[in-house]
Amino acid sequence: MLPSDASKAQALDALSARERAVAEKFAAGLTYREIGKALFIAPTTVRTHLATIYEKLGVRNKIGLAAHFTDASGAPSEARLSDAAPMxxxxxxxxxxxxxxxxxxxxxxxxxxxxxxxxxxxxxxxxxxxxxxxxxxxxxxxxxxxxxxxxxxxxxxxxxxxxxxxxxxxxxxxxxxxxxxxxxxxxxxxxxFALQDSLTESIINELVGSYGTLATVGRNAVRRKPPTSLRAYDCYLLAIEQHTTVSRSGTAEAIRLFSRALELDPTFANAWAELAYAYSIEACNGFGDDLPTSIENWRTAAETALRLDPSDSCAHACLVNLRACVGDLDGAERAYRCAFEYGSHHAGILPLLAGCRALVVGDPSEAIPLIERAMRLNPLAPPWYFGMQGRVLFAADRHEEAIAALRRSLPESPDVLMFLALAHAAMGETGEAARIAARLKADFPSFSVERFIAGYPVKNPDALLAIRHGAELARLP
CATH class of the missing domain: 3.40.50.10610 (ABC-type transport auxiliary lipoprotein component)
Incomplete structure (x- = not known):
């Protein structure tokens, strides 16, 4: 039963001004970090305040807390709780x-x-x-x-x-x-302590991520809902599944679903970060109408994600390639360091960082340990991990291994087809390289090697030389 207006007022009077501010923001759907940033306090202090608030209000969960901050119609005063993720x-x-x-x-x-x-x-x-x-x-x-x-x-x-x-x-x-x-x-x-870290990493990476247990369970539940009842988090889960296909249709649908999630909850930092990543896929694969528009959308989404959550590792990883796209390699290196600081234990971020090291900024020799660590942390490694592994191995001149990895990746992705053709050409298998090049031209007429180089972007000199040389041998578009 929801509290009456009188009992609400009486309970809220027991809160200090700071406790009330914390309670209102938490009921509105803000995270500990977002509340801490807004009120200039540490996230741990937010947790301490909430424990006291729950005790004073006599509630056990967020729904009970939110009931104290509703208007006369019964709607929450600052946000729709139906858009919140499950706890x-x-x-x-x-x-x-x-x-x-x-x-x-x-x-x-x-x-x-x-x-x-x-x-x-x-x-x-x-x-x-x-x-x-x-x-x-x-x-x-x-x-x-x-x-x-x-x-x-x-x-x-x-x-x-x-x-x-x-x-x-x-x-x-x-x-x-x-x-x-x-x-x-x-x-x-x-x-x-190393044992504690190792166990924590293993558990986290099997539970979370685009193919983790929580996401899979969540998506299965979402599919049983009518479309009109989807919340922001539901749309987010469905979008993640779409954009890991790295296809034109999947990327377009991911952008639509992420955008819908953000209409429902504009403060959803993870959705902004993943939207940035979807636009980066659109940019380098030629899935959009024009490259500058894709890059601008990519920039807006990444910067919004970082305003909402400065420690979002996916947003920082997206910013690496974005900075390089506009010629700011020092900024790209700074973004890489931030992404690594916040995402070094996250299997889903490590492949992105490996791609950055192999093709964009820094020392390409650091890329292989990153992708190998991602594979160890996530034994459920989704297909796109192997696509990243393939391009990393190609950049390291390990062409036979690159082909084996790419064959386990996404067959409908133009960048995977490109690297397959490059690797076969580098091994002197020009017939197979030409066959893949012909398929790439037929299936993805708007894709080109130079579009990939500009949109990814490829800035490491050795990787750039290897890609252009292989493209000539394979007669890639």
């Missing part, structure tokens, strides 16, 4: 050892997973100290998940001795308790 709760990992050091390790792991999921998943995540305060037992997870108003719950168990650590992690639907994903990790005990 996620990570219950503290249960330690089955009696030793205190392993209990501390389990808590540290739970905290790290919570922080990284909040950073990378694009989902609101309940703060770890809130979950810790519940003191839940496994039998209570489903009930507590419902009380918190979350869509998904993550839980786990840890067993350890002096030689090995065994961790079991499970993702479940909070509404019915059905298990959606379960994984067991068995690792030797070496450096305890």
């Amino acid at each position: 996620l709760a990570i219950f503290p990992i249960e330690c089955l050892n009696s030793e205190e050091r392993w209990r501390r390790f389990a808590d540290g792991l739970s905290s790290d997973i919570t922080i990284d999921l909040a950073r990378y998943a694009g989902l609101p995540v309940i703060a770890f100290h809130t979950m810790k305060s519940l003191g839940s037992k496994p039998a209570d997870f489903a009930a507590d998940g419902k009380a918190l108003g979350v869509a998904y719950i993550v839980s786990g168990q840890l067993r350890a001795d002096d030689q090995r650590v065994r961790l079991t992690i499970e993702l479940a639907d909070a509404r019915n308790g059905v298990s959606l994903w379960r994984e067991r990790y068995d690792r030797p005990v070496e450096d305890i």
Whole structure:
């Protein structure tokens, strides 16, 4: 039952001015980081305020909080809650050892997973100290998940001795308790902090990303909804799926869906960043009407994403190539460093950074370790990872390996076809190179090597020379 106007006013009177400001912005759909930036406080301080606010208002979730900030019609005062992403709760990992050091390790792991999921998943995540305060037992997870108003719950168990650590992690639907994903990790005990980082990275990259468990579960649920009921986050999930196809139709549909998500929620930083990436794909593959328009749309989306979230690694990665497009290689290098700082543990960002190193700015020798790390972090590696791996290997003169990677990528992508033709030509297989070149010309008449060079853009001298030389041998358009 929603609180009456009188009870709302009485409860809100108990809040300080700062607590009320935090509560209003959180109810409106802003993230901890966005609230902190608006009020000049740290995100951790936002979390602390929210714990106090929940206690004072007597609510357990965001829906209950938002009920205190509605107008007479019952609509939220600053945002439509129906556009918000579903929430996620990570219950503290249960330690089955009696030793205190392993209990501390389990808590540290739970905290790290919570922080990284909040950073990378694009989902609101309940703060770890809130979950810790519940003191839940496994039998209570489903009930507590419902009380918190979350869509998904993550839980786990840890067993350890002096030689090995065994961790079991499970993702479940909070509404019915059905298990959606379960994984067991068995690792030797070496450096305890390195072990904690390694486990966190593995779990995050299997859960999130365009082909991760959360996105897949979310998309399957979205497809069962009528189009008129889609929220901003629903449109975002469908758009991600489309633009990882790297096709003309997929890119156009991704841009449409990202734009729709941003109509519903203009503060959705992740959607702005991915929209920038979609426009960059449009630019280098010749999918748009003209290159300058694609680049301008790319710039607007990337800069908007970074105004909303200065630590968005995808937006910084998009900015690397954008800066290079306009001749600002120093700016491109600065953007690369920012993207690496915020995205070095994110399997979905590392392939983009590998492509930047191989073709755009910096030392191309750094590209191969980046793409190999992405493959290790995400064993579900989607096809476009292999497309990036192929171009990196081509730039490193490892042509046979490049062909093997590209064959596992997206067959309808013009840039994949281009690099296949280049690699075959470099190996002296001119007949196969000419066959692929003819297909590229027939299927993608607006694509050209120079368009790719200008729109990607290719600025590393050795890569530029190799692409142009291979294009001559393969008689590419």
